[in-house]
Amino acid sequence: MTCTEAYKEHIEYTFNAFCRVVIRYAAINAWRDRSRRRQKEISLEYLTEEKFYPLGTTDEYFEAPYEEYPITVCGQTVILTNGELAAALLSLPEKNREIIFLYFFGHYTQQEIGEMYGRCRSATGYQIRRTLRLLQREMEVLSHGKSEPFTL
Template sequence: MLVGNQGATARSATAPHYYSERGISMTDQIAYQEYIQRRYNAFCKTVIRCAALDKILKLKRQWERQVSLDYLMNEKFVQFAASEPDEEYPFTVCGQTVLLCNAALADAISVLPEQTREEILRYYFLRQPQRVIGACIGRSRSTAGRHIQLALQRLREEMGVSRYQ
């Protein structure tokens, strides 16, 4: 068994004998080794070139998938960023004016009786609990809840909207 560097020296010592038995000269042997070295160098260059091209294509695909935010700064898109003023439809209940953006809703609320509008204002716009609304109209909490349900039902009827929309 060969240990350490002994194998290299043993092989190199036997190699010239191997080639001399076959009739291969030392110059042919050197030329063959140079040929193998050139082939190996060409192989390494090809592998490195292919790896570089693969990386370039991978980066190109990644850049194509990325979204640039530069287009947001163009003037042609700035006009879409401005908010348009909405039309507002006011209605007044109990001395308070509420502005609505929906014309149909404003028309439907204006048709309702004063007490119904007050219940809608307190429950949906001022977010008062049913107990407080009941105290204001002189009724119990459950009666105020029922009044609110009936007010919402009347509002739906005025707007012509089904219950489940």
């Protein structure tokens, strides 16, 4: 079926009318949204000049200075902000403290730490895991206020 020239023109006018309606209602919706938003907005000048609100706030977390707990390991001082962690680290044997310091603060590999202490990599990894378990137990004891000794 072939389309006549008049039919093609009718389709074009219908499509144009549809597009005009869609664009008109989109513009009306945009105008309504903008006016609703303006009704809810409060100007910055109103907040700062008339009400004298401060432009910034501070949190007590940042105002209070941290308590610092310095610990010396391997001739270097590490400053911790957690008192329980500092106390738990100080309760560990010196060798365990050194291994933890080298691994977590010195960023040495297990292989390098093992070479320093004359052990293989797997033995050093076991020592690190064991020391972390000891540290966890000690922190649990300190947080619960118990004075039970722990064993290896």
